[in-house]
Amino acid sequence: MNGRTTQEATTPQESSAEAVGPTEWTHRDEVGVGPWEGPWPTDDRYDPELLEHGDRRNVVDFYRYWRREAIVEHMDARRHPFHVAIENFQHDHNIGTVVRTANAFAAKAVHIVGKRRWNRRGAMVTDRYQHLQHHADVAGLVRFADEHGLTVVAVDNVPGSEPVETVRLPRECVLLFGQEGPGLSEDAKRAASLVVSIAQFGTTRSINAGVAAGIVMHTWVRQHADLSTAW
Template structure:
């Protein structure tokens, strides 16, 4: 870049510092270069998470992690953008966080040994959550015409093989996304974004101040 990289965020606070426990003294002093919306500039991480917790949506997102799929980080980042209730990692505990761009710090991320454990957790919640897998399987509902549950967890498999056999067995249902080209499937992170946004279109409050568009 001939002019260097553009600075992200804001510099040190100018003038008298504001009062309140949600302000971070180090950020006020040094500036806030994090990738957060303006309403959270200079806030502590804990304060941001606490505020997000008052507004989280009713959908969850789960990803099977058997091959350290690079899509996981991107799915977590999208879950943060659409304010998912929780993100669930199924399988290996360690996952590639690079694509998350630090957004996992603002999400509640849970680990489950397998899909059966995930299903048990979701069904036992005070408000039970249905587990819907996404895969191009015979008998899968069509995302474009189905009625999405408000309390739902979208489960995505690994890139390539899709949902594991065990995951298919414990899902309350599966759905697919309509495609019209020559490829058999679309990228897992893209499919996740489409599913989450479908929930947003149906249930989120798009007219309030909490929805921002940059």
């Protein structure tokens, strides 16, 4: 990702008139922006090491040079009131993709149900900025949902499910996804107040769990999000 204009990159400290801002990397294989040019910003959200050496992280330009903790704190004010949960009984490699997508849509949190360990490669380091919680089983997730007034919405192409293309998703909810292949467990389907499916027109029985999560999260965004706050 190349750096944007100085005006965009210096938005958090516009009061610093002498700040020059980031410089683009001169080599195409370099990711991000180079060292800060000119006087450093005094805002404590900025990381001195990143200002000195450049910022190669996979973050939007608004957060260039910010400390991780500062990014998380700022994101907490932007997060949407939906949560995402995925069952992890077979170390599903799609979980990383689900986390990355949840981060892109500013989900409140991602819940891993089942095994605590999961393959983080697909997350592309976005798990550093996304709240993650673990539940040993579906019952634990349901308790969390009940305590926080969240409706559990299961996603699976099963008899009795409602098309996500036409249903109105609850604003405050947990979108629950199953394993690649077997889909949702019986416990998950029983725990859900609503089960939705994604319309398919081909030969395959199901679509990739990471793709399904992206479709349903984007449906929530289309129905509930303030698009004027998108990057």
